[in-house]
Amino acid sequence: MSRTAEPTGQDERVRRWRLVLGGGPADGTGRPLTGTDLAVDGALTALYGGQEGPGSTGGRGRAGGLGASAPSVARWLGDIRRYFPGSVVQIMQRDAIDRLGLSRLLLEPEMLDAVEPDVQLVGTLLSLNKAMPETTRETARAVVRKVVAELEKRLATRTRSTLTGALDRSARTSRPRHRDIDWDRTVRANLKNYLPELRTVVPERLVGHGRASRSVRKDVVLCVDQSGSMAASVVHAAVFGAVLASMPSLHTRLVVFDTSVVDLTDRLDDPVDVLFGTRLGGGTDINRALAHCQSRITRPAETVLVLISDLYEGGIRDEMLKRVAAMKASGVRFVTLLALSDEGTPAYDREHAAALAALGVPAFACTPDLFPEVMAAAMEKRPLPVPDP
Secondary structure (H helix, E strand, O other), X not given: OOXXXXXXXXXXXXXXXXXXXXXXXXXXXXXXXXXXXXXXXXXXXXXXXXXXXXXXXXXXXXXXXXXXXXXXXXXXXXXXXXXXXXXXXXXXXXXXXXXXXXXXXXXXXXXXHHOOOOHHHHHHHHHOHHHOOHHHHHXXXXXXXXXXXXXXXXXXXXXXXXXXXXXXXXXXXXXXXXXXXXXXXXXXXOHHHEEOOOOEEOOOOOOEOOOOOOOOOEEEEEEXXXXXXXXXXXXXXHHHHHHHHOOOOEEEEEEEEOOOEEEXXXXXXXXXXXXXXXXXXXXXXXXXXXXXXXXXXXXXXXEEEEEEOOOOOOOOHHHHHHHHHHHHHHOOEEEEEEEEOOOOOOOOOHHHHHHHXXXXXXXXXXXXXXXXXXXXXXXXXXXXXXOOO
């Protein structure tokens, strides 16, 4: 009995090139596609071009198409989830929204049930919030809640432990009561005072733990640009805002802005409510937002203000810089993040970034994983861990 031969390395290379090149006479491989490969090719063609794909309107060339009907798109979304890993599915969904204008279809509940939730999708949904019909709103909230829950699971524990340590260290005192002395740090701080003849260390300087206090030790203000380019940053800022607000030793305020300013502090117990209280898109007035934040600061020496913005200012530039300088002079620790996301270096206004740097406020992009370290350094008034460009 004959057995089907296993595909050789050459066969596999030809197969992959065939999938890369697409169908029709342009492929040049002479190899037809069958079975799953044919379905994968159809899903790719529908989005990235070539011959007619599922739901396409016909025609040839590089223009893909999924058609205008929701059932066709739902089938395509199901296909790509079947044939590709989750990370690839998320990229293809973003490309479909950007290339084929599928944003409006996300207003239909069956579409939201079919998509793979991620931060970018949440940003798209938030930008459509005002146009979203009631029939879709609850489904959209469920999608957003799933993404928020995954982010909290990833980020919350590390954020709390890192910042609790920073708060404890910043509360240390050099004149502790006996029961508050940190003996390990005291011995290490006084090793130079070791007396060999007495075989002892003379503790010229005591290091102690600050007394445990239920009072708020630090005030944190998150001032977040909600212009369209900042969608991922808004999502992460809402999650971090909720985490920080859950820490009794911090008083956290969340302010979002475009050309208007909205204080969402009273919604911080639920980051999903925070996100649906934002309005992605529109212009930018950083100076106006900072004026609002400045008016709410009552303990400047114990305040960390984090501005999250690409710095494209539509307001009064010189007044914005004067306001930053005044807050720094009063004791506020000012941090500027060009983005709070995993997306790499964003586009930003380099002239404004340089002006802030001249004031001693470096502006840099920050990943969510680095954010706890940045906040810890700011609270302890240490140099910020600015990543290499």
